[in-house]
Amino acid sequence: MSDLKYLSGFGSEFSSEDPRCPNSLPKGQNSPQICPYGLYAEQLSGSAFTAPRSDNKRSWLYRILPSVGHKPFQSFSEGNFDSKWQETKPNPNQLRWNPFDLPSETRDFVQGIYTICGTGDPKLRLGLAIHIYSCNTSMKNRAFYNSDGDFLIVPQQGKLLVKTEFGKLQVSPNEICVIQQGMRFQVLVSEACRGYILEVYGRHFSLPDLGPIGANGLANPRDFQSPVAHFEDIQGEFEIVSKYQGSLFVCSQDHSPFDVVAWHGNYVPYKYDLANFMVVNSVSFDHCDPSIFTVLTCQSEKPGTAIADFVIFPPRWSVQENTFRPPYYHRNCMSEFMGLISGRYEAKQGGFLPGGATLHSIMTPHGPDVDCFEKASKEELKPARIAEGSQGFMFESCLGLALTEWGAKTCKKLDAGYHKCWEGLRRNFTGAK
Known part of the structure; x- marks a missing residue:
């Protein structure tokens, strides 16, 4: 322009x-x-x-x-x-909001x-x-x-x-x-x-x-x-x-x-x-932390610890070997609020929609849903183009986040069944009883 x-x-x-x-x-x-x-x-x-x-x-x-x-x-x-x-009770559950309404007035x-x-x-x-x-x-x-x-x-x-x-x-x-x-x-x-x-x-x-x-x-x-x-x-x-x-x-x-x-x-x-973000990602084993996708940060007094990071998950080539490609199951000392601009987020096969959001609070476990885990466990780990046509992002913070009355109740967009996306995870243990 x-x-x-x-x-x-x-x-x-x-x-x-x-x-x-x-x-x-x-x-x-x-x-x-x-x-x-x-x-x-x-x-x-x-x-x-x-x-x-x-x-x-x-x-x-x-x-x-x-x-x-x-x-x-x-x-x-x-x-x-x-x-x-302070006027809402703490809620440590995994939270997901369906797309927020466009105005009717x-x-x-x-x-x-x-x-x-x-x-x-x-x-x-x-x-x-x-x-x-x-x-x-x-x-x-x-x-x-x-x-x-x-x-x-x-x-x-x-x-x-x-x-x-x-x-x-x-x-x-x-x-x-x-x-x-x-x-x-x-x-x-x-x-x-x-x-x-x-x-x-x-x-x-x-x-x-x-x-x-x-x-x-x-x-x-x-x-x-x-x-x-x-x-x-x-x-x-x-x-x-x-x-x-x-x-x-x-x-x-x-x-x-x-x-x-x-x-x-x-x-x-x-x-x-x-679209100008230059992705760095080639994984021999384990998994790069999402900090590798940080666009902007607002640092606290503690070095390397952010009051807020703005992180994106853009379309990219994902080169992996000897590892599990999607984000791993995780508990974190940071609060993770995610939104979706377009497309489908790579760790969720459904339910997380553009215009919606999720919140995984400090030490609340989260990770790929059942379908994502099953698919990623069997796929060939060759270089693959992922998140094509998609753009997810995360607001991450070292501070504990509390819901407002609007976010918890008034907006009526909380997905009460979000936890069910993990209910089908099976016991795959093959060791001795």
């Missing part, structure tokens, strides 16, 4: 200006006494001012009016966010977000939440921003045009976009849309270290894209919806919030096409 630019290095400094206002980006200093074109300079900080240079996140925005020009915030009643984890992106599960506290800036969105109309004269954390948005059905202060992002199924904390955006749609959202509090996503893989592989920095500056100079009533400490608030202002003419910095929204 002409309104996108490739990031030359993930986390590096970027800049852009709307071509309708050449030389609108100040040269030689961040905040001049008088900005070109009579613009206002405004800094958006995504980290503490004194964070180490390698972790410091900020961007300078040069806009027609500063974002401070709005009326007081009031409570906003149209949203469905939830962080009342007119609903925009903000109105169509529902929280499935989460943990932690946005006030303490530690934790995460997992939501689905289901919408069928564009946000009109309304913008949204998240004071609590970052959104990683995974479309499953329908294209999103995401208008941000930095410019526009067109995001389709099999692509993702990240809107970082505090960035104002608007979602425009032309059809019914559905997808998943991973929200992390207090930290930002980054590329995982490659370790012994070396310099190349997984998601390459050059494949991430950020918007080109594109402003609108529109006067009129606009709503600004803020998610703050888990609740929604709204204020009004008399101009569009998308009036940024130029910007520079290293704190930007971005998108990524999952």
